[in-house]
Amino acid sequence: xxxxxxxxxxxxxxxxxxxxxxxxxxxxxxxxxxxxxxxxxxxxxxxxxxxxxxxxxxxxxxxxxxxxxxxxxxxxxxxxxxxxxxxxxxxxxxxxxxxxxxxxxxxxxxxxxxxxxxxxxxxxxxxxxxxxxxxxxxxxxxxxxxxxxxxxxxxxxxxxxxxxxxxxxxxxxxxxxxxxxxxxxxxxxxxxxxxxxxxxxxxxxxxxxxxxxxxxxxxxxxxxxxxxxxxxxxxxxxxxxxxxxxxxxxxxxxxxxxxxxxxxxxxxxxxxxxxxxxxxxxxxxxx
Numbered sequence: 001x002x003x004x005x006x007x008x009x010x011x012x013x014x015x016x017x018x019x020x021x022x023x024x025x026x027x028x029x030x031x032x033x034x035x036x037x038x039x040x041x042x043x044x045x046x047x048x049x050x051x052x053x054x055x056x057x058x059x060x061x062x063x064x065x066x067x068x069x070x071x072x073x074x075x076x077x078x079x080x081x082x083x084x085x086x087x088x089x090x091x092x093x094x095x096x097x098x099x100x101x102x103x104x105x106x107x108x109x110x111x112x113x114x115x116x117x118x119x120x121x122x123x124x125x126x127x128x129x130x131x132x133x134x135x136x137x138x139x140x141x142x143x144x145x146x147x148x149x150x151x152x153x154x155x156x157x158x159x160x161x162x163x164x165x166x167x168x169x170x171x172x173x174x175x176x177x178x179x180x181x182x183x184x185x186x187x188x189x190x191x192x193x194x195x196x197x198x199x200x201x202x203x204x205x206x207x208x209x210x211x212x213x214x215x216x217x218x219x220x221x222x223x224x225x226x227x228x229x230x231x232x233x234x235x236x237x238x239x240x241x242x243x244x245x246x247x248x249x250x251x252x253x254x255x256x257x258x259x260x261x262x263x264x265x266x267x268x269x270x271x272x273x274x275x276x277x278x279x280x281x282x283x284x285x286x287x
Contacts, residue, residue, distance in 0.1 A: 010050040030075045037079040038062045085133035094151035096214045098129040101271035105278050106133045116140050123190035128156030135165045146173040176231050184237045191245040192224040236283045243280040251276035
C-alpha cells in the first residue's frame with residue numbers, strides 16, 4: 001500500500017478502497033470502519049475530519065488490519081463487533097457473524113407473536129443476536145438462549161450484559177440436553193448448522209473464516225434441523241411455533257420434515273435478496 005501516516009484520511013480511504021474492491025462488496029465501508037476502529041471514533045467523525053492524519057502508531061495498526069482484510073478475514077472479526085437489529089454485538093471467531101438476512105427471522109417472529117407474555121427458546125444462539133434482538137423489542141418475554149460451544153455462551157452473556165438485556169437466560173446445552181424437562185415454550189427458534197460439508201460456499205468470502213461446527217451438518221445439511229424438529233415436540237406448548245433459518249434451497253426439505261412430524265400451518269419467508277430463508281410451523285397436537 002503506497003501510503004504513509006502523512007497522508008490524510010480521505011486519501012487512505014480512496015486508495016484503500018481501490019485495493020480492496022476485488023475482495024469486498026463493501027470496500028469503502030470496510031476501509032472507513034478500520035480507520036474509525038484505530039481512531040476509536042464513530043463513522044460520522046470521518047465526515048467532519050476527512051483531512052485528519054493518523055498518528056504513526058494508528059497508521060501501522062490500520063495497515064496491519066488492512067492487510068488481513070486483503071487476505072479475506074471478515075471485517076467483523078478485525079474490529080470485533082457487528083451491528084444487528086440496530087444493536088452492536090461483540091463477535092469472535094468462536095461464533096458466526098450476525099447477518100442482515102437473519103433479521104427476517106426476528107421480524108417474522110415479532111410480527112406473528114405480539115403477546116406481552118411469552119416463553120421463547122433460541123437454539124444455537126452464537127453471539128446472542130436473535131434472542132437479544134427479540135428481548136430488545138419484547139422486554140417481558142421469558143427467553144432462554146443456549147449454545148453447545150462454551151466460548152459462544154460466554155460471548156452471548158457478555159453481549160446481554162453490554163446491551164442491558166440480562167433478562168435473557170443464556171446457558172450451555174447440546175440442543176435440548178440441558179433444558180429443564182418440565183419447561184415448555186410458545187416459540188422455539190434456531191439458526192442451526194445447515195450447510196453440506198461439500199458445499200462450495202464454505203471456501204468463499206467470510207464463511208471460510210467462520211467456525212465449521214456452526215455451519216456444517218450431516219445429511220446434506222438437514223441433520224440438525226431434523227433433530228430439532230423431532231425433539232422440539234416435547235418442549236412446545238399446544239399451538240407452539242418452531243422457526244428455522246435455513247439454506248436458500250432447503251425450504252421444501254424443511255417443510256417436508258415439519259409435515260412428517262405432525263406440524264401444520266407450514267410457511268416459508270424470503271430474505272432481503274428474494275431467497276427462501278425462514279420456514280416455520282405450528283404444533284397443535286395435545287400431549
